[in-house]
Structures are given as C-alpha cells and as structure tokens.
Amino acid sequence: MKILALYRIKGGVGKTSSAVNLAYNAALGGYRTLVWDLDPQGASTYYFRIKPKIKGGSKDLMAGKRDLDGLIKGTDFANLDLIPADFSFRNLDLLLDDKKHPTQQLKKRLSPLAKDYDFVFLDCPPSISLLSEAVFKAADVLLSPVIPTTLSLRTLAQLNAFINDNEFKNTRLIPFFSMVDRRKTLHKAIMGEVLADYPDMLKTAVPYASEIERMGLERKPLPAYKDKSRAADAYSELWQEILTQMKT
C-alpha cells in the first residue's frame, strides 16, 4: 500500500480536484484505491455524493474506538472507496496534540488497511499544522500542485526545505503544475525556469479548464462525465507519470 498525500499550504490550488481524479485513474487501472478526505470542508466527499459524516466523529477515531475500516464507503466506481470528511475534523489538531506521538497517528490508523488497498490518497486541508506533520509522516509521496507564479515557487522551496530538514526523510516531494494557462506568457516562462531547477517536477501539467470547475455541479470525477477532454487526458497522463516516478 502506497500513501499519496495531496498537500499544499495554500488553498484553492487544485488539491481536491487532483486527489479525486488521480484516484479515479488509479482505480480504473485496476488498483484498489482509497481516498481519505481529511479536510473538514469535505470537498472530495461532496464530489462522490457521500455524506460528510463519520460515526463518532474525529474524537472516537483518535481515541482508537473505531477502526478506519468501519468508516469506509464504496463510491459509485469499481475499486474506489472513500473515508468521508467530518466537520469535527476541524479540531483534529487539538486531538492530536493530546496524543503521546501526535505525528504517528495517521500512519498508525492506516496500517491495518495495508492488505486491502494498493493506493491511498489523502486530501489535505490547506494549512501547516500538526495534522500536516502527521501527513508527512504517513505519506510515501507528497503530491503538491503548483500554480506557476513566482510566489508559489518560493513556498515550494520552503516546503522542500522543511521536509528535508526534519524527520520526514521517507517522504518524497513530487510537485506538479496545476491550473496552467498556456496563453499566459508568465506561466510559460516560470514553467521553463522551474523544470530546470526541480528535476522531480512532473512533465505533465493540469491545464486551467472550465470542465474541471464543473465537477461541483456534476458531483463526479471529471472522466466520469467528460472522458474525452484535454483536462481528463492530463489527469490520466499525470497518473501514469506518478506511477513511473514511484518505481524509480
């Protein structure tokens, strides 16, 4: 079981859209796939038409009263399951802080699922917190969407340093471009620059596309309503590239 976290301090950069569509592609390839919606806003839960509620809330979960397995919901798609968000997740940091080894908690909860899933996608809320550290500890890969602006490059450098300076050496940071507008000269210029500096940066970029925005109306992963589109192709290629990267 490989754990992939969609993470970025900044909000609204395409974490949730990517988590949902990449997980859909993984499941389509026959991998047993799970999405865990860690964001109390429950956006990925919403896209799968599942109620943003878990039995006992985050309290029972963190107290070890409930196994993750009992919270899993099957989505409408083969091989693809989800652990819904819950509004109580907004207090997750406080609950974690009460624990002896707060940053170990996510990893510990997920480990019993190792035989059931090939890939777990963590859809994280935008922040840097105790939860983020627990995510870094659990994840094999941090997938980080980057909008090509100078500012995002600075924060990417910071994140990279944070991961490498601390006890998260087992996590690999794989950034990729998100919401790319090819018509903007700035986007193009920055992308060229970054590809030279970050060899790990994925070659496939997710374009800025109105059909991705429509996910909120359709309440489905993009390929489930618009299979033949540039954006759907981009997610599929992105997933293939991630698979290849993980093998090296």
Next chain:
Amino acid sequence: MATHFELPANLTAEALFASLNDKYETHLVSNQFFLKTYYDSFDWRLYKADLTCEFNRSKQSSSFTLINRKTNELVASTILFDVPSFSRQFNPGKVRQTLEPILEMRALLPICTLEGETSLINIVNKDGKIVLNLLIDEFELLNNRLTLLPVKGYNKVAEQIVEMVTKELGLSAVDRPVLLDALKLQGRKPKSYSSKLTFQLTPEMPTDVACKSIFTHLLSAIKINEQGTIADIDSEFLHDFRVAVRRTRALLSQASHVLPEEALTRYKDFFSWLGQITGETRDLDVYLLNFEQYKKKLPAVIRQSINPLQHFLLAKQKKSQKQLAKKLNSSKYMTTLAEWQKYLQAIPHENPPETETQSTIKHFADQRIWKTYKQIIKKGGGIDKHSPPEALHNLRKTCKKLRYLMEFFAGLYPERRIATLIKYLKNLQEVLGSYQDYAVQQQQLQQFSEEMQRINTPNKTFLAMGVLIQDFEVRKGKARDQFSSEFSIFNKSETHSSFHTLFGAGK
C-alpha cells in the same frame, strides 16, 4: 447476509423491478442478452476445487470468469473471445495462475450453455449516490435469479431489500450455482466421472460375480475414455483408457478359473493388443508433457537447440494418434469389445464352484495378493548390483500386478491398514518406475535421433539430445542405487507381518 436469491416461478423480472421501483429510486443501467457457457475438465477438476468457470458473452462483452462456488466470491476474471483448450494457452495473469495447477494436462470442455437476459440495476439515494447494485438474470428454462452487489458502508439498504424480497415477494436465498440447476435439467450432475475405482465388493461374493463386476467397471472406464482418446482432446483420456486396459489384463491373468479357457485366451489377446496399439502414442504424450522439464535440465546456452525435437515429437504424436484413432474405430475393436460386454452381462455360470470357502472373493483376493507379494520378496531379494536390467523390469511388473490386486480388493480389508501397505508398495514402485522410465526414454531418444538424421536436423539439436541422454543415464544410475535401500524398507519384518496378517493368515 444472503446475496443470491431465486425468484418464484410466477414472478417475472419485470414485476420484481416494478416492485423495487415503487419503493426506491432505481436506475436500469443495462439490459442485454447473454450466453453463459460453463467449462470444466472431463474429470471435474474445477468443480472439485470449488470453482465454477463461466464464459459469458453478450453484445458488449465477452469474459471468462472463475468463481468460488461455496462463497460466490470472484476469484479471477479476464476479457476473452475464445476459450483455449489448455490452461497454459491463457495469457499470463490470475486466471492462468489459478487454472494451471488444477487442470494440469487436462483440457477445458464446455459443460453446458445457458441463455438469458441480464439487467443491471442501481439503487440511488437522495444525493444520487449508488447505495446498492442489483443483477436480475432471466433464464429460458430455469427460475430467474436476483443477485445483490452491496456497496461498502451502505448495508442498511441491502438489508431492507433482502427483507422486502423474501418477506413480501417470495424470493428465496440460494447458495447453489446456477450450473447445478442447468445440469439437472439435462439429467446430469457434477463429478460424474472419476478415474478412481468405485465398485462395491463384499467378502462373501462369489469370485466370478465379483470379478465380473470389476471387469464391468473397467469396461465402462474404457468406453468413457474412448471418444476423448479418438478425438485427442487431451492426453488424460488415453492415459485413463490404458490404465483400465492394464487393470483388465492384470485381473484376466488371475482369472483362469473364473473364465473358460477359450474366452480367457481370446480376451487376453485382445486387451494385450489394445495395450500395444496405444503404447506409442502414450509414450509420445509423456515426452511432450515433460518437455519443458527436459528443457530446463539443459544448460541455458543450448536450451533452444532442443526445439526441433519438440516439433518432431508433435508431428510423430499426431501421426501415431491418427493411427490409434483408426484402430479404435475398427470393427475388430468394436465387435470384440461388444462381445466382451455381452459376455460380462450373461448370467453365470456353467461350472459350479468347487467348495464353499474357495468360491468367495475374499478368499480369492487373500490368495492372489499373498502369492504375488511373496513373488516380489523373492524376486527383489535376488537382485544385486550385478543383476541385469531385465530383473528390475520384471520385478516392476510384479509390483504393478500386486498394486492392481490390492486396489481392486481394498474394500474387503480394513481401510487404514491396506492404505498403509499400498503406500509402502507405491514407494518401491516409484524407484522401479523411474529406473524403467529413464531407461526407456534414453533408448527412445537414441531412436528418435536416428529418425531425425534423415530429416535435416541441425547438429546442435543432436548435441542437446546427447546432453539429455547423458542426464537420463545419470538419473537411471541414481534410481538403481536407490533400489536396494528402498527394497529393504519394503522388506522389513513389520511390513511382512502386516501383509501376513492381512492376506496370508489362511495359509
């Protein structure tokens, strides 16, 4: 929770769908005709391994699926348009991985075909989320079926629906595969063929009656495997055919006072002929079955050089099999076998039994097994390092005879004790068997190479064959070395007294 249900005969799929639609928001996802063919080997290996094997065809798809018939769980599935005969011909993957160790050399055969219509239905909640998938299968001649495919985390709906269809609509849970119903329709049932001996003997049976019932059983094995042998479906038909022939011969050789002299000679000749005409094809089959193993024995650099031998053997097997098929279609074969059958069915017997005790099958079995056992001890004891190969060959034949006798009459003795003795005998037979097999294969390989000289074969093929011949020599030597220790195990005094108590007490 049960997930498989049978609809009552008077409830149509449409009516069931309408009732569900009244209470739930349902979506008909697809509805299509299907053709479902079940496959298994002739001896039901998949069924015995708790699997059912379905080849499902519809307009949109064509798939090959293995299901655990006890738990209804999907074991493996693949998209497929034609079902190959042998498991090794499937593409690598879970299906092949599952089939290969179970089927081995046996071919997949269509068992029966069902036609019908299948509908996939979703039940969705207020948010438009699928909370349950349903399959309704309508069959031409069988009761329709409903299958629930629950969605993880949404058990409540599934439970409600189970309650509704069983309580209100009269559906009943079923756990037997549709295959069983389909077979029943044709008056068949699974596991109808097994190469095992399955007749019943009682100790007091008159010898001739008992022998005839064994002969009759063997005759039916011959007839059952005859068509598959002629059609060359897989090598096991001929194998089982030959085993039945050999068993018949073994019993005939013991039955001098059960059959009149003239009949005895006639049928001994006939079954010996059957042994002869089937021998070559079987030898070639064995070669081909073991070919990959032989290949592995070769050093990697010359491994591919042996391939022309395989082509040669394949061609030779085809030819030999054709000739065999011709002989099994001959009037000599058919009339003699029919006469043998008539003979066995005729009411016994002109000459009345000599005395009461001698006429029972138990007495007969005791006597023959004990006598043959003693022959083995005597022959085996006389073999040393200098004995000629024929001595081992001869002993091997006697061991085989004893094995057949013990298997024919196993039902007359305490099960565990005779099984133990058969096991000891089997170990001895294995050493003798490999010695003989290596010797024969070595000799044949020599002969093949002579034949292949004439057909333009690359030199490196002969080189590779030479390596194999050498390898057989080494193995033959090992088997020969092993013989004396294996024989002394068989010749232990405890084994001797077990044989004596079980069979020789009357003496």
